[in-house]
Amino acid sequence: MTKLMTLAQREAFFSTLQKSNPHPETELAYTSPFELLTAVLLSAQATDISVNKATRKLFLVANTPQKILNLGENGLLPYIASIGLYRMKGKHLLQTCQLLIDLHEGRVPRDRESLEALPGVGRKTANVLLNTLFGEIAMAVDTHIFRVSNRTGLAPGKDVLVVEQQLLKRVPKQYLLHAHHWLILLGRYVCKARSPECSLCTVEPVCQSKEKNFKLR
Template sequence: MKPQDVDAFFATLQAANPQPNTELEYTSVFELLTAVLLSAQATDVGVNKATRKLFAVAHTPQQILALGYDGLCGYIKTIGLYRNKAKHLLETCRILVERHGGEVPRTREALEALPGVGRKTANVVLNVAFGEPTMAVDTHIFRVSNRTGLAPGKTPLAVEMKLLERVPPRYLVDAHHWLILHGRYVCLARQPRCWQCQVARYCDFSPKTPAPAAR
């Protein structure tokens, strides 16, 4: 993607969705952290279905700990890898209570020290909860960044660093939401919907995918 097209790319996405946000449902920073931790290799729809029931009875670290392993598993068993996620979430809750007064820390170092919380999860919490201009590179952002030529890279970290370098500062806080949603609904993995894409003119992907023939 040409440098002069990057601003227009994001300006177009912004015009279409001025206030983007995560599709995970939450009402507190802890609920957000929990939802993101549970979302690895799972869909937001599936996570929301489980957390609606979970958060109705346990929405603080102390309440999650009180459920115990079997109790927590009962609420999240529909989510992939739920057993490991339950262990990680319980240990994370223990650390939050013992080291952080039950509050979610605001630094990357402290977040990444929590079990089950990697760089991507930490970036989501820092961005969504605390408004920091971070880039949480998931499979959608990785694909869109490489396919469009916006921020090519062989690893998520390489793409993240390239995005932080190329995205104009005024778009940084919301950029990862626009890219995730674009990858989820338009720039699909198997067949990108180029014929519906509002930013196709700025994209390096070629040839553009034509609209399906009418039946």
């Protein structure tokens, strides 16, 4: 079992990440709350690159709930067909647009209960929106964050909810707002699933992983 990071190690971990990227942001492209909601809804089991490629064209013609509804299913699906599970996501997006108009005056709601009531919006998506749009402390635990949290000894847990709860307790308070962005980027580009690039990792000195991967240079 991976050893837990100490408080001093956690402080060093996030201080290092902050120095290299003081203001981390999502890699999903958006210019409005609704565009981010749409992008996050489409991003499940898909890469941000693939989502951005699709929404770049979609948002030129439809970037509000009503405009998406005006497209209808037949008009919407061709724009998102390159994304995995696009038929189900398209159905959820259309249903979500209708609820936004019916219940929220076309706006993205600011509370978790209302967000999670939208089709295709689960706890992780709600956490992304609450944190990125509204500046709330929230941990959107995806596969990258789950892996990094367990591998490094930062906040281990057997499921995503446990990891989320552990992160909220174990991340030093001054780093909580941006922590999930730092962890996603670390997992996406350095602490990869199959071949972690430990020799390039700035937080390797405090990482507690027993299976570090140092490539010969």
